[in-house]
Amino acid sequence: MDKIIIEGGVPLKGTIEISGAKNAALPIIAATLLTEEKCVIKNVPALRDVFTMLKILRSLGVKAQMDGDRVTVEPKKYKRYIADYKFVSTMRASICVLGPLLAKMKQAKVSMPGGCVIGQRPVDLHLKGLRALGANIKIEHGYIVASAKKLRGKNIFLGGAYGSSVLATSNVLMSAVLAQGRTLIENAACEPEIIDLANFLIKMGAKIKGQGTPIVEIEGVKRLNGATYSVIPDRIETGTHILAAAITGGELSIKKARIDHLSALIDKLTQIGVKIKYSNNTIYVKGKASALKSMDITTLPYPGFPTDMQAQMMALSTVSDGISVLTEKIFPDRFMHVSELNRMGANIFLEGASAIVKGSKRLSGAPVMASDLRASAALILAGLVAKGKTEISRIYHLDRGYEKIEEKLMKVGAKIKRVKE
Numbered sequence: 001m002d003k004i005i006i007e008g009g010v011p012l013k014g015t016i017e018i019s020g021a022k023n024a025a026l027p028i029i030a031a032t033l034l035t036e037e038k039c040v041i042k043n044v045p046a047l048r049d050v051f052t053m054l055k056i057l058r059s060l061g062v063k064a065q066m067d068g069d070r071v072t073v074e075p076k077k078y079k080r081y082i083a084d085y086k087f088v089s090t091m092r093a094s095i096c097v098l099g100p101l102l103a104k105m106k107q108a109k110v111s112m113p114g115g116c117v118i119g120q121r122p123v124d125l126h127l128k129g130l131r132a133l134g135a136n137i138k139i140e141h142g143y144i145v146a147s148a149k150k151l152r153g154k155n156i157f158l159g160g161a162y163g164s165s166v167l168a169t170s171n172v173l174m175s176a177v178l179a180q181g182r183t184l185i186e187n188a189a190c191e192p193e194i195i196d197l198a199n200f201l202i203k204m205g206a207k208i209k210g211q212g213t214p215i216v217e218i219e220g221v222k223r224l225n226g227a228t229y230s231v232i233p234d235r236i237e238t239g240t241h242i243l244a245a246a247i248t249g250g251e252l253s254i255k256k257a258r259i260d261h262l263s264a265l266i267d268k269l270t271q272i273g274v275k276i277k278y279s280n281n282t283i284y285v286k287g288k289a290s291a292l293k294s295m296d297i298t299t300l301p302y303p304g305f306p307t308d309m310q311a312q313m314m315a316l317s318t319v320s321d322g323i324s325v326l327t328e329k330i331f332p333d334r335f336m337h338v339s340e341l342n343r344m345g346a347n348i349f350l351e352g353a354s355a356i357v358k359g360s361k362r363l364s365g366a367p368v369m370a371s372d373l374r375a376s377a378a379l380i381l382a383g384l385v386a387k388g389k390t391e392i393s394r395i396y397h398l399d400r401g402y403e404k405i406e407e408k409l410m411k412v413g414a415k416i417k418r419v420k421e
Protein backbone atom coordinates (compact mmCIF):
# COMPACT_ATOMS: atom_id res chain seq x y z
CA MET A 1 0.00 0.00 0.00
CA ASP A 2 1.27 3.47 -0.86
CA LYS A 3 1.59 6.47 1.37
CA ILE A 4 2.30 10.12 0.68
CA ILE A 5 5.11 12.09 2.36
CA ILE A 6 5.09 15.88 2.40
CA GLU A 7 7.68 18.40 3.63
CA GLY A 8 5.59 21.50 4.36
CA GLY A 9 6.22 25.21 4.11
CA VAL A 10 6.72 25.82 0.35
CA PRO A 11 4.53 28.54 -1.26
CA LEU A 12 3.25 26.88 -4.46
CA LYS A 13 3.93 28.62 -7.78
CA GLY A 14 2.99 27.65 -11.33
CA THR A 15 0.24 26.05 -13.39
CA ILE A 16 -2.06 23.12 -12.66
CA GLU A 17 -4.46 21.57 -15.21
CA ILE A 18 -7.79 20.23 -13.99
CA SER A 19 -9.07 16.78 -14.98
CA GLY A 20 -12.61 15.81 -15.92
CA ALA A 21 -15.24 15.54 -13.16
CA LYS A 22 -15.49 12.15 -11.41
CA ASN A 23 -19.05 12.84 -10.27
CA ALA A 24 -20.15 13.67 -13.81
CA ALA A 25 -18.23 10.87 -15.57
CA LEU A 26 -19.67 8.08 -13.39
CA PRO A 27 -23.41 8.61 -14.14
CA ILE A 28 -22.60 9.51 -17.78
CA ILE A 29 -20.76 6.19 -18.28
CA ALA A 30 -23.71 4.39 -16.63
CA ALA A 31 -26.12 6.20 -19.00
CA THR A 32 -24.51 4.50 -22.02
CA LEU A 33 -26.49 1.41 -20.91
CA LEU A 34 -29.60 3.21 -22.27
CA THR A 35 -28.58 2.65 -25.91
CA GLU A 36 -27.28 -0.19 -28.10
CA GLU A 37 -25.04 2.15 -30.07
CA LYS A 38 -21.42 3.17 -29.51
CA CYS A 39 -20.69 6.05 -27.13
CA VAL A 40 -17.42 7.96 -26.74
CA ILE A 41 -16.91 9.91 -23.51
CA LYS A 42 -13.96 12.31 -23.46
CA ASN A 43 -12.11 14.17 -20.67
CA VAL A 44 -12.69 11.24 -18.29
CA PRO A 45 -10.32 11.17 -15.26
CA ALA A 46 -8.22 7.99 -14.83
CA LEU A 47 -9.48 7.18 -11.34
CA ARG A 48 -10.17 3.98 -9.39
CA ASP A 49 -13.91 4.77 -9.32
CA VAL A 50 -14.02 5.12 -13.12
CA PHE A 51 -12.25 1.77 -13.50
CA THR A 52 -14.82 0.21 -11.15
CA MET A 53 -17.70 1.58 -13.28
CA LEU A 54 -16.08 0.13 -16.42
CA LYS A 55 -15.72 -3.24 -14.66
CA ILE A 56 -19.46 -3.17 -13.83
CA LEU A 57 -20.32 -2.50 -17.50
CA ARG A 58 -18.05 -5.34 -18.62
CA SER A 59 -19.69 -7.65 -16.05
CA LEU A 60 -23.00 -6.88 -17.79
CA GLY A 61 -21.51 -8.05 -21.11
CA VAL A 62 -20.82 -4.55 -22.45
CA LYS A 63 -17.59 -3.74 -24.32
CA ALA A 64 -16.05 -0.81 -22.43
CA GLN A 65 -12.49 0.47 -22.62
CA MET A 66 -10.46 3.48 -21.61
CA ASP A 67 -7.63 4.96 -23.63
CA GLY A 68 -6.00 8.05 -22.10
CA ASP A 69 -8.94 10.25 -21.04
CA ARG A 70 -11.35 8.69 -23.55
CA VAL A 71 -13.88 5.96 -22.70
CA THR A 72 -15.49 3.97 -25.52
CA VAL A 73 -18.58 1.91 -24.74
CA GLU A 74 -20.34 -0.48 -27.17
CA PRO A 75 -23.44 -1.75 -25.30
CA LYS A 76 -25.05 -3.60 -28.25
CA LYS A 77 -27.64 -6.06 -26.90
CA TYR A 78 -26.13 -6.79 -23.47
CA LYS A 79 -28.00 -9.50 -21.58
CA ARG A 80 -27.09 -9.20 -17.91
CA TYR A 81 -28.78 -6.78 -15.44
CA ILE A 82 -27.03 -7.63 -12.16
CA ALA A 83 -24.50 -5.25 -10.51
CA ASP A 84 -22.61 -7.44 -8.07
CA TYR A 85 -21.94 -6.72 -4.40
CA LYS A 86 -18.21 -6.99 -5.08
CA PHE A 87 -18.36 -3.79 -7.15
CA VAL A 88 -21.07 -1.86 -5.31
CA SER A 89 -19.43 -2.46 -1.93
CA THR A 90 -16.33 -0.61 -3.16
CA MET A 91 -18.18 2.30 -4.77
CA ARG A 92 -21.60 3.70 -3.78
CA ALA A 93 -21.96 5.46 -7.13
CA SER A 94 -22.46 2.00 -8.69
CA ILE A 95 -26.11 2.55 -7.75
CA CYS A 96 -26.49 4.75 -10.81
CA VAL A 97 -26.69 1.71 -13.11
CA LEU A 98 -30.06 0.93 -11.46
CA GLY A 99 -32.07 3.50 -13.45
CA PRO A 100 -30.55 2.74 -16.90
CA LEU A 101 -30.86 -1.06 -16.45
CA LEU A 102 -34.50 -0.76 -15.36
CA ALA A 103 -35.31 1.55 -18.29
CA LYS A 104 -33.49 -0.53 -20.95
CA MET A 105 -33.84 -4.10 -19.65
CA LYS A 106 -37.07 -3.62 -17.67
CA GLN A 107 -35.29 -5.34 -14.80
CA ALA A 108 -32.31 -4.66 -12.60
CA LYS A 109 -30.63 -6.31 -9.63
CA VAL A 110 -28.17 -4.01 -7.90
CA SER A 111 -26.44 -4.67 -4.60
CA MET A 112 -27.61 -2.31 -1.86
CA PRO A 113 -24.83 0.23 -1.29
CA GLY A 114 -23.93 0.16 2.41
CA GLY A 115 -23.21 3.21 4.50
CA CYS A 116 -19.74 4.76 4.53
CA VAL A 117 -17.60 6.76 6.96
CA ILE A 118 -19.26 10.01 5.93
CA GLY A 119 -22.76 8.84 6.86
CA GLN A 120 -25.60 6.31 6.66
CA ARG A 121 -26.46 7.23 3.06
CA PRO A 122 -29.92 5.68 2.54
CA VAL A 123 -31.35 5.13 -0.98
CA ASP A 124 -35.05 5.68 -0.16
CA LEU A 125 -35.32 8.58 -2.63
CA HIS A 126 -33.93 6.46 -5.47
CA LEU A 127 -36.51 3.76 -4.76
CA LYS A 128 -39.33 6.29 -4.28
CA GLY A 129 -38.63 7.86 -7.68
CA LEU A 130 -38.38 4.56 -9.57
CA ARG A 131 -41.50 3.18 -7.90
CA ALA A 132 -43.37 6.34 -8.93
CA LEU A 133 -42.44 5.55 -12.56
CA GLY A 134 -44.08 2.14 -12.11
CA ALA A 135 -41.24 -0.15 -11.03
CA ASN A 136 -41.82 -3.03 -8.61
CA ILE A 137 -38.95 -2.97 -6.16
CA LYS A 138 -38.05 -5.27 -3.33
CA ILE A 139 -34.92 -5.72 -1.24
CA GLU A 140 -33.74 -9.34 -1.28
CA HIS A 141 -30.51 -10.85 0.11
CA GLY A 142 -28.86 -7.44 0.12
CA TYR A 143 -29.92 -6.60 -3.43
CA ILE A 144 -32.37 -4.08 -4.85
CA VAL A 145 -34.49 -6.19 -7.20
CA ALA A 146 -36.47 -4.02 -9.61
CA SER A 147 -38.71 -4.82 -12.57
CA ALA A 148 -41.32 -3.07 -14.67
CA LYS A 149 -43.40 -4.14 -17.68
CA LYS A 150 -43.53 -0.48 -18.69
CA LEU A 151 -42.28 2.74 -17.08
CA ARG A 152 -44.77 5.61 -17.22
CA GLY A 153 -44.03 9.33 -16.74
CA LYS A 154 -45.15 10.86 -13.41
CA ASN A 155 -44.81 13.96 -11.24
CA ILE A 156 -42.28 13.07 -8.52
CA PHE A 157 -41.28 15.11 -5.47
CA LEU A 158 -37.69 14.04 -4.74
CA GLY A 159 -36.95 15.97 -1.54
CA GLY A 160 -35.41 14.23 1.51
CA ALA A 161 -34.46 15.15 5.09
CA TYR A 162 -31.27 16.83 3.78
CA GLY A 163 -32.82 18.33 0.66
CA SER A 164 -32.23 17.08 -2.87
CA SER A 165 -30.20 13.98 -3.81
CA VAL A 166 -27.68 14.06 -6.66
CA LEU A 167 -27.63 10.36 -7.58
CA ALA A 168 -31.37 9.84 -6.94
CA THR A 169 -32.06 12.67 -9.39
CA SER A 170 -29.64 11.02 -11.85
CA ASN A 171 -31.32 7.60 -11.52
CA VAL A 172 -34.85 8.96 -12.00
CA LEU A 173 -33.71 11.13 -14.93
CA MET A 174 -32.03 8.14 -16.63
CA SER A 175 -35.23 6.05 -16.22
CA ALA A 176 -37.70 8.73 -17.25
CA VAL A 177 -35.98 9.37 -20.63
CA LEU A 178 -37.27 5.97 -21.89
CA ALA A 179 -40.57 6.01 -19.95
CA GLN A 180 -43.89 6.54 -21.68
CA GLY A 181 -45.12 10.11 -21.33
CA ARG A 182 -43.99 13.11 -19.30
CA THR A 183 -42.15 13.09 -15.99
CA LEU A 184 -41.69 16.11 -13.73
CA ILE A 185 -38.99 15.85 -11.05
CA GLU A 186 -39.61 18.39 -8.29
CA ASN A 187 -36.81 19.30 -5.79
CA ALA A 188 -34.33 17.86 -8.26
CA ALA A 189 -30.63 18.30 -7.48
CA CYS A 190 -29.15 21.30 -9.38
CA GLU A 191 -25.47 20.28 -9.35
CA PRO A 192 -23.38 20.94 -12.52
CA GLU A 193 -22.96 17.16 -12.75
CA ILE A 194 -26.74 16.82 -13.22
CA ILE A 195 -26.65 19.37 -16.04
CA ASP A 196 -23.75 17.46 -17.62
CA LEU A 197 -25.65 14.16 -17.44
CA ALA A 198 -28.79 15.75 -18.93
CA ASN A 199 -26.77 17.31 -21.77
CA PHE A 200 -25.25 13.92 -22.59
CA LEU A 201 -28.74 12.31 -22.58
CA ILE A 202 -30.03 15.10 -24.86
CA LYS A 203 -27.13 14.32 -27.24
CA MET A 204 -28.40 10.72 -27.24
CA GLY A 205 -31.83 11.99 -28.30
CA ALA A 206 -33.57 12.49 -24.94
CA LYS A 207 -36.10 15.28 -24.35
CA ILE A 208 -35.24 17.16 -21.14
CA LYS A 209 -35.90 20.69 -19.89
CA GLY A 210 -35.01 22.49 -16.66
CA GLN A 211 -31.76 20.65 -15.83
CA GLY A 212 -29.86 22.66 -13.24
CA THR A 213 -33.10 23.92 -11.68
CA PRO A 214 -35.25 22.22 -8.99
CA ILE A 215 -37.90 21.37 -11.62
CA VAL A 216 -36.79 19.00 -14.40
CA GLU A 217 -39.22 17.96 -17.15
CA ILE A 218 -38.66 14.84 -19.28
CA GLU A 219 -40.69 13.66 -22.27
CA GLY A 220 -40.00 9.94 -22.72
CA VAL A 221 -38.77 8.64 -26.11
CA LYS A 222 -38.80 5.09 -27.60
CA ARG A 223 -35.04 4.73 -28.02
CA LEU A 224 -31.74 6.59 -27.64
CA ASN A 225 -28.81 6.70 -30.03
CA GLY A 226 -25.06 6.66 -29.35
CA ALA A 227 -23.20 9.93 -28.77
CA THR A 228 -19.80 11.52 -28.29
CA TYR A 229 -19.49 13.83 -25.27
CA SER A 230 -16.85 15.65 -23.26
CA VAL A 231 -17.21 15.73 -19.46
CA ILE A 232 -17.04 19.03 -17.51
CA PRO A 233 -13.93 19.86 -15.40
CA ASP A 234 -13.91 18.62 -11.80
CA ARG A 235 -15.06 21.53 -9.59
CA ILE A 236 -13.98 19.79 -6.39
CA GLU A 237 -10.48 19.10 -7.71
CA THR A 238 -10.40 22.76 -8.80
CA GLY A 239 -11.48 23.90 -5.33
CA THR A 240 -8.85 21.70 -3.69
CA HIS A 241 -6.02 23.23 -5.76
CA ILE A 242 -7.31 26.77 -5.16
CA LEU A 243 -6.98 26.02 -1.43
CA ALA A 244 -3.46 24.62 -1.99
CA ALA A 245 -2.43 28.08 -3.23
CA ALA A 246 -4.33 29.82 -0.42
CA ILE A 247 -2.98 27.67 2.45
CA THR A 248 0.69 27.90 1.29
CA GLY A 249 0.52 31.64 0.53
CA GLY A 250 1.40 30.72 -3.06
CA GLU A 251 0.31 31.75 -6.54
CA LEU A 252 -1.29 29.32 -9.00
CA SER A 253 -2.87 29.40 -12.46
CA ILE A 254 -5.51 26.66 -12.58
CA LYS A 255 -6.28 25.75 -16.16
CA LYS A 256 -9.29 24.00 -17.77
CA ALA A 257 -11.45 25.15 -14.83
CA ARG A 258 -15.01 26.50 -14.58
CA ILE A 259 -15.27 29.28 -11.98
CA ASP A 260 -19.06 29.50 -12.50
CA HIS A 261 -19.36 26.04 -10.83
CA LEU A 262 -17.70 27.32 -7.65
CA SER A 263 -19.52 30.54 -6.73
CA ALA A 264 -20.14 29.66 -3.06
CA LEU A 265 -16.49 28.71 -2.52
CA ILE A 266 -15.07 31.71 -4.40
CA ASP A 267 -17.37 34.04 -2.46
CA LYS A 268 -16.13 32.64 0.87
CA LEU A 269 -12.45 32.72 -0.13
CA THR A 270 -12.68 36.31 -1.33
CA GLN A 271 -14.26 37.29 2.01
CA ILE A 272 -11.34 35.81 3.97
CA GLY A 273 -8.66 37.51 1.85
CA VAL A 274 -7.72 35.20 -1.04
CA LYS A 275 -7.14 37.04 -4.34
CA ILE A 276 -8.91 35.31 -7.26
CA LYS A 277 -9.15 36.29 -10.95
CA TYR A 278 -10.56 34.38 -13.95
CA SER A 279 -10.13 34.43 -17.73
CA ASN A 280 -10.13 31.88 -20.55
CA ASN A 281 -11.01 28.88 -18.36
CA THR A 282 -8.10 29.73 -16.05
CA ILE A 283 -8.45 30.67 -12.37
CA TYR A 284 -5.57 32.79 -10.98
CA VAL A 285 -5.19 32.45 -7.21
CA LYS A 286 -2.91 34.45 -4.96
CA GLY A 287 -2.72 33.39 -1.31
CA LYS A 288 -1.62 35.76 1.46
CA ALA A 289 1.74 35.44 3.22
CA SER A 290 0.01 36.42 6.47
CA ALA A 291 -2.90 34.53 8.06
CA LEU A 292 -6.28 34.61 6.36
CA LYS A 293 -9.44 35.69 8.21
CA SER A 294 -11.59 33.08 9.99
CA MET A 295 -14.77 31.79 8.34
CA ASP A 296 -18.32 30.52 8.93
CA ILE A 297 -19.31 27.75 6.54
CA THR A 298 -22.56 25.79 6.22
CA THR A 299 -22.71 23.04 3.62
CA LEU A 300 -25.86 22.94 1.47
CA PRO A 301 -27.08 21.41 -1.80
CA TYR A 302 -25.80 23.24 -4.92
CA PRO A 303 -25.51 26.20 -5.42
CA GLY A 304 -24.83 26.29 -1.66
CA PHE A 305 -21.36 25.56 -0.21
CA PRO A 306 -20.33 22.04 -1.34
CA THR A 307 -19.99 19.37 1.35
CA ASP A 308 -17.14 17.90 -0.76
CA MET A 309 -15.07 21.03 0.07
CA GLN A 310 -15.84 21.07 3.82
CA ALA A 311 -12.80 19.03 4.95
CA GLN A 312 -10.39 21.01 2.75
CA MET A 313 -11.84 24.31 4.01
CA MET A 314 -11.41 23.07 7.59
CA ALA A 315 -7.70 22.47 6.91
CA LEU A 316 -7.45 26.12 5.77
CA SER A 317 -9.31 27.37 8.85
CA THR A 318 -6.79 25.64 11.16
CA VAL A 319 -4.15 28.23 10.12
CA SER A 320 -6.52 31.19 9.78
CA ASP A 321 -6.81 34.04 12.26
CA GLY A 322 -9.52 33.56 14.92
CA ILE A 323 -12.43 31.18 15.44
CA SER A 324 -14.09 29.47 12.46
CA VAL A 325 -17.33 27.46 12.51
CA LEU A 326 -18.01 24.80 9.88
CA THR A 327 -21.52 23.27 9.92
CA GLU A 328 -22.21 20.10 7.93
CA LYS A 329 -25.88 20.06 6.78
CA ILE A 330 -25.57 17.29 4.16
CA PHE A 331 -23.62 14.52 5.96
CA PRO A 332 -23.76 15.50 9.66
CA ASP A 333 -21.13 12.89 10.63
CA ARG A 334 -18.62 13.95 7.94
CA PHE A 335 -15.86 14.85 10.40
CA MET A 336 -13.42 11.91 10.29
CA HIS A 337 -10.63 14.39 9.38
CA VAL A 338 -10.96 16.32 12.67
CA SER A 339 -8.92 13.96 14.86
CA GLU A 340 -6.17 13.67 12.24
CA LEU A 341 -5.91 17.47 11.87
CA ASN A 342 -5.75 17.74 15.67
CA ARG A 343 -2.85 15.26 15.57
CA MET A 344 -1.06 17.90 13.48
CA GLY A 345 -1.58 20.51 16.17
CA ALA A 346 -4.91 21.96 15.04
CA ASN A 347 -7.42 23.06 17.66
CA ILE A 348 -10.84 21.71 16.61
CA PHE A 349 -13.76 20.47 18.64
CA LEU A 350 -17.14 19.18 17.53
CA GLU A 351 -20.49 20.53 18.69
CA GLY A 352 -23.25 18.44 17.06
CA ALA A 353 -23.02 18.98 13.28
CA SER A 354 -20.59 21.89 13.69
CA ALA A 355 -16.82 22.00 14.04
CA ILE A 356 -15.40 24.92 16.03
CA VAL A 357 -11.84 25.69 14.87
CA LYS A 358 -9.45 27.95 16.80
CA GLY A 359 -6.91 29.05 14.19
CA SER A 360 -3.27 28.50 15.17
CA LYS A 361 0.01 29.96 13.84
CA ARG A 362 1.44 26.73 12.51
CA LEU A 363 0.64 23.03 12.19
CA SER A 364 3.33 20.41 12.72
CA GLY A 365 3.92 17.45 10.42
CA ALA A 366 2.84 14.02 11.76
CA PRO A 367 1.89 10.50 10.61
CA VAL A 368 -1.85 10.64 9.81
CA MET A 369 -4.45 8.32 8.29
CA ALA A 370 -6.88 9.07 5.46
CA SER A 371 -10.47 7.95 6.19
CA ASP A 372 -12.30 9.03 3.03
CA LEU A 373 -11.70 10.84 -0.25
CA ARG A 374 -12.10 14.48 0.80
CA ALA A 375 -10.55 13.92 4.24
CA SER A 376 -7.41 12.72 2.41
CA ALA A 377 -7.34 15.98 0.41
CA ALA A 378 -7.60 17.96 3.66
CA LEU A 379 -4.60 16.10 5.08
CA ILE A 380 -2.59 16.87 1.94
CA LEU A 381 -3.40 20.59 2.32
CA ALA A 382 -2.46 20.50 6.02
CA GLY A 383 0.79 18.71 5.16
CA LEU A 384 1.67 21.42 2.58
CA VAL A 385 1.64 24.12 5.29
CA ALA A 386 2.80 22.12 8.34
CA LYS A 387 6.30 22.40 9.84
CA GLY A 388 8.31 19.28 9.06
CA LYS A 389 7.23 15.95 7.58
CA THR A 390 3.68 14.61 7.24
CA GLU A 391 3.07 10.95 6.30
CA ILE A 392 -0.42 10.12 5.02
CA SER A 393 -1.38 6.46 4.89
CA ARG A 394 -4.46 4.70 3.36
CA ILE A 395 -4.22 6.98 0.35
CA TYR A 396 -6.28 4.52 -1.73
CA HIS A 397 -9.09 6.86 -0.68
CA LEU A 398 -7.35 9.72 -2.50
CA ASP A 399 -6.90 7.71 -5.71
CA ARG A 400 -10.64 7.32 -5.94
CA GLY A 401 -11.11 10.97 -6.76
CA TYR A 402 -7.85 12.81 -7.55
CA GLU A 403 -5.88 12.08 -10.72
CA LYS A 404 -2.08 12.21 -10.12
CA ILE A 405 -2.48 14.81 -7.32
CA GLU A 406 1.11 14.48 -6.04
CA GLU A 407 2.55 14.89 -9.58
CA LYS A 408 0.44 18.00 -10.16
CA LEU A 409 1.53 19.51 -6.81
CA MET A 410 5.20 18.54 -7.31
CA LYS A 411 5.14 20.45 -10.62
CA VAL A 412 4.31 23.68 -8.74
CA GLY A 413 7.01 23.23 -6.12
CA ALA A 414 5.47 21.04 -3.42
CA LYS A 415 7.89 18.70 -1.62
CA ILE A 416 5.61 15.70 -1.94
CA LYS A 417 6.17 12.08 -2.95
CA ARG A 418 4.36 8.76 -3.04
CA VAL A 419 6.19 5.82 -1.49
CA LYS A 420 5.42 2.15 -1.03
CA GLU A 421 4.46 1.53 2.63
Ligand code: EPZ
Residues within 6 Å of the ligand: 022, 023, 024, 026, 092, 093, 119, 120, 121, 122, 123, 124, 125, 126, 127, 160, 161, 162, 163, 164, 165, 166, 167, 168, 189, 307, 308, 330, 331, 373, 374, 401
Ligand atom coordinates in the same frame (compact mmCIF):
# COMPACT_ATOMS: atom_id res chain seq x y z
C1 EPZ B 1 -23.16 12.75 -4.50
O1 EPZ B 1 -23.45 11.64 -3.64
C2 EPZ B 1 -21.63 12.78 -4.65
N1 EPZ B 1 -21.19 11.51 -5.21
C3 EPZ B 1 -20.97 12.98 -3.29
O2 EPZ B 1 -19.57 13.15 -3.51
C4 EPZ B 1 -21.49 14.28 -2.69
O3 EPZ B 1 -20.96 14.41 -1.39
C5 EPZ B 1 -23.02 14.24 -2.61
O4 EPZ B 1 -23.60 13.99 -3.91
C6 EPZ B 1 -23.60 15.56 -2.11
O5 EPZ B 1 -23.19 16.62 -2.89
C7 EPZ B 1 -21.30 11.30 -6.55
O6 EPZ B 1 -21.80 12.11 -7.31
C8 EPZ B 1 -20.74 10.02 -7.07
P1 EPZ B 1 -26.90 12.71 -2.12
P2 EPZ B 1 -24.97 11.14 -3.45
O7 EPZ B 1 -27.86 11.62 -2.48
O8 EPZ B 1 -25.77 11.42 -4.65
C9 EPZ B 1 -29.50 11.93 1.76
C10 EPZ B 1 -17.28 12.74 -3.27
O9 EPZ B 1 -16.55 13.09 -2.32
N2 EPZ B 1 -30.22 10.92 0.97
O10 EPZ B 1 -27.03 14.01 -2.86
O11 EPZ B 1 -24.90 9.77 -2.92
C11 EPZ B 1 -28.03 11.54 2.00
O12 EPZ B 1 -27.88 10.66 3.07
C12 EPZ B 1 -18.68 12.17 -2.96
O13 EPZ B 1 -16.97 12.82 -4.46
C13 EPZ B 1 -31.36 10.34 1.49
O14 EPZ B 1 -31.76 10.65 2.62
O15 EPZ B 1 -25.41 12.14 -2.27
C14 EPZ B 1 -27.41 12.91 2.24
O16 EPZ B 1 -27.61 13.29 3.56
C15 EPZ B 1 -18.87 11.89 -1.52
N3 EPZ B 1 -32.00 9.41 0.74
C16 EPZ B 1 -28.19 13.82 1.30
O17 EPZ B 1 -29.41 13.13 1.01
C17 EPZ B 1 -31.59 9.05 -0.53
O18 EPZ B 1 -32.20 8.19 -1.17
C18 EPZ B 1 -27.48 14.14 -0.02
O19 EPZ B 1 -26.97 12.95 -0.54
C19 EPZ B 1 -30.42 9.65 -1.04
C20 EPZ B 1 -29.76 10.60 -0.29
